[in-house]
Amino acid sequence: MKPFEYVRATDVASGAAAVATVSQAKFLAGGTNLVDLMKEEIERPVRVVDITQLPLRQIQRTRSGLSVGALATNTETANHPLIRENYPLLTQAIVAGASGQLRNMATNGGNLMQRTRCNYFYDLATPCNKREAGSGCGAREGLNRIHAIMGWSESCVATYPGDMANALVALDANVRVRTTDGRERLIPAAEFHRLPGDAPQRDNTLDHGELILAIELPVGASEFARNSHYLKVRDRASYAFAMVSVAAALQLDGDTIKQARIVLGSVAHKPWRSTEAEAALVGKRISDDTFRQAAQAALKDARPLAHNTYKVELGQRSIVRALQRAARLA
Ligand SMILES: Cc1cc2nc3c(=O)[nH]c(=O)nc-3n(C[C@H](O)[C@H](O)[C@H](O)COP(=O)(O)OP(=O)(O)OC[C@H]3O[C@@H](n4cnc5c(N)ncnc54)[C@H](O)[C@@H]3O)c2cc1C
Ligand code: SF4
Numbered sequence: 595m596k597p598f599e600y601v602r603a604t605d606v607a608s609g610a611a612a613v614a615t616v617s618q619a620k621f622l623a624g625g626t627n628l629v630d631l632m633k634e635e636i637e638r639p640v641r642v643v644d645i646t647q648l649p650l651r652q653i654q655r656t657r658s659g660l661s662v663g664a665l666a667t668n669t670e671t672a673n674h675p676l677i678r679e680n681y682p683l684l685t686q687a688i689v690a691g692a693s694g695q696l697r698n699m700a701t702n703g704g705n706l707m708q709r710t711r712c713n714y715f716y717d718l719a720t721p722c723n724k725r726e727a728g729s730g731c732g733a734r735e736g737l738n739r740i741h742a743i744m745g746w747s748e749s750c751v752a753t754y755p756g757d758m759a760n761a762l763v764a765l766d767a768n769v770r771v772r773t774t775d776g777r778e779r780l781i782p783a784a785e786f787h788r789l790p791g792d793a794p795q796r797d798n799t800l801d802h803g804e805l806i807l808a809i810e811l812p813v814g815a816s817e818f819a820r821n822s823h824y825l826k827v828r829d830r831a832s833y834a835f836a837m838v839s840v841a842a843a844l845q846l847d848g849d850t851i852k853q854a855r856i857v858l859g860s861v862a863h864k865p866w867r868s869t870e871a872e873a874a875l876v877g878k879r880i881s882d883d884t885f886r887q888a889a890q891a892a893l894k895d896a897r898p899l900a901h902n903t904y905k906v907e908l909g910q911r912s913i914v915r916a917l918q919r920a921a922r923l924a
Contacts, residue, residue: 595632595635596632596635598639598640598641599640599641600641600642601641601642601643601644602643602644602647603644603645603647603648604647606648606649606650606807607776609621609648609805610804610805612641612643613641613803614802614803614804616640617802618640618641619639619641619642619803620637620642621643622642622643622644622645622646623664623665623700623704624646624667624699624701624704626696626699626704627708627709628642628704634716634718635718636715636718636725645665645805646665648665650664650666650807651663651665651670653666653670653674653676653677658810658812658813659811659813659814660676660681661770661808661809661811662702662809663702663807664701664805664807664808664809665701665702666701666702667699667700667701668688668691668692668696668697668700668705668758669694669697669698671685671688672684672688672689679819680811680815681761681765681811681815681816682819683761683764683765683818683819683823683824684758684761684762684765684811686761686823687758687761688758688761690757690824690826690836690839691757691758692833702758703805703806705756705759706756706762706769706786706798706806706809707800708755709724709797710755710863711755712724712740712741712752713733713740714733714736720736723750723794723795724750724752724795727795731750731751731794733751733899734748734751735900738899738901738902739901739902740753740837741753741899741902742861743861743862743898743905744895744896744897745789745862745863746789746863747789747790747791747792747794749790749791749792749794750790750794751790751899752790753860753861753862754787754797754860754863755836755859755860757824757826757836757839757859759859760839760840760857760859760865761824762809762865763783763841763857763865764822764841764843764855764856764857764867765811765815765818765855766812766814766815766855767783767809767810767812767815768781768782768810768812769781769783769806769808770806770809771800771806772804772805772807773804774804780810781799783865784865784867786864787799787863787864788863788864789862790863794863815843818844818853820846821846821920821921821922822841822843822844822920823842823843823917824840824841824842825839825912825915826839826859827839827908827912836860838859838860838861838912839858839860839912840857840858840859840912840915840916841857841859841865841916842855842916842920843855844875844917844920846921849879849880850877850878851875851876851877851880853876854872854876855867856871856913856917858892858912858913861896861909868888868891868892870892871889871913872888873891874888875888875917880917880921880923882918882923885913885914885921886910888913889911889917890910892909892910892913893906893910896909
């Protein structure tokens with residue numbers, strides 16, 4: 595690990611400024627991703643600003659829904675009674691991730707900011723445009739079983755590996771951010787992560803020094819509480835990242851689908867919301883046929899790589915199963 599300056603933030607303004615004013619500074623929350631990356635020298639910050647003492651841990655009702663602090667841990671968030679009752683999809687997505695010990699340390703802000711699990715990103719001996727812009731992409735012609743099938747570019751075929759963000763997109767959440775000039779802005783969860791294009795070194799739409807303050811869950815998304823399901827398919831039953839995951843949420847009027855959300859995880863550089871699948875569901879009665887049509891619509895533009903064609907059928911089957919469970923048919 596490279597030597598670095600350690601700063602403990604005591605208030606939001608000075609903590610944010612301590613990162614914003616130094617181009618190679620980083621916020622430190624639970625440390626479960628950043629410290630690993632620093633040990634491998636993939637991240638080499640010259641200054642690390644510990645934000646764990648900042649008052650960003652509350653989970654509270656607001657006029658528009660529920661505000662979930664950036665520093666609330668994944669465990670606190672998943673177990674909170676208001677989240678379990680109104681946004682069970684979020685609880686399911688969080689507990690599908692990592693392990694109990696990791697979720698006790700991991701924070702919501704850090705979870706959104708976690709980096710890809712592309713093996714070449716972690717291997718300093720191979721080229722990687724995300725790690726070092728312009729060096730090439732080891733995965734494009736390499737072993738790409740875990741990589742993207744949607745939205746990738748020649749520069750990068752990595753996926754965003756997290757679980758929580760997929761549920762946040764399905765629930766129309768916003769990410770509340772403090773800008774570097776001290777204002778606040780709301781980023782829709784669907785626009786927080788980005789596709790790689792020709793700048794894969796940028797995982798998301800945050801500018802350097804912007805601090806995530808909270809995640810805002812709209813009151814309307816609690817309409818999905820009765821009929822939602824998070825399905826994660828992985829190589830091992832626990833402690834593994836998804837090969838494919840699905841956040842499925844329905845609003846039903848009897849057997850008729852009034853509203854639908856389908857978000858796929860681990861298939862693209864960002865949570866992949868399929869408006870095509872949603873359109874194939876709205877107005878229809880719940881049935882396996884309807885679910886299969888939605889699943890086909892979701893994957894019709896998939897562009898698998900040499901080793902991940904399996905993700906297309908797996909994605910379709912996972913959508914059908916997640917919808918069956920959301921609709922309580924299975
Ligand atoms: C073995 C293992 C298995 C895992 N499995 C899964 C899994 O299955 N599913 C899943 O979703 N995740 C998984 N994870 C990832 C884990 O969820 C993340 O490491 C964790 O959520 C990161 O949170 P943290 O608070 O520890 O972040 P840190 O490591 O402290 O920070 C991560 C990044 O976020 C930035 N950051 C942190 N807080 C803020 C903020 N408020 N504003 C702006 N930037 C911020 C930091 O600067 C850093 O760049 C796994 C991790 C490990 C080690
Ligand atoms: S897929 Fe992206 S992260 Fe992986 S080697 Fe290529 S550029 Fe790097």
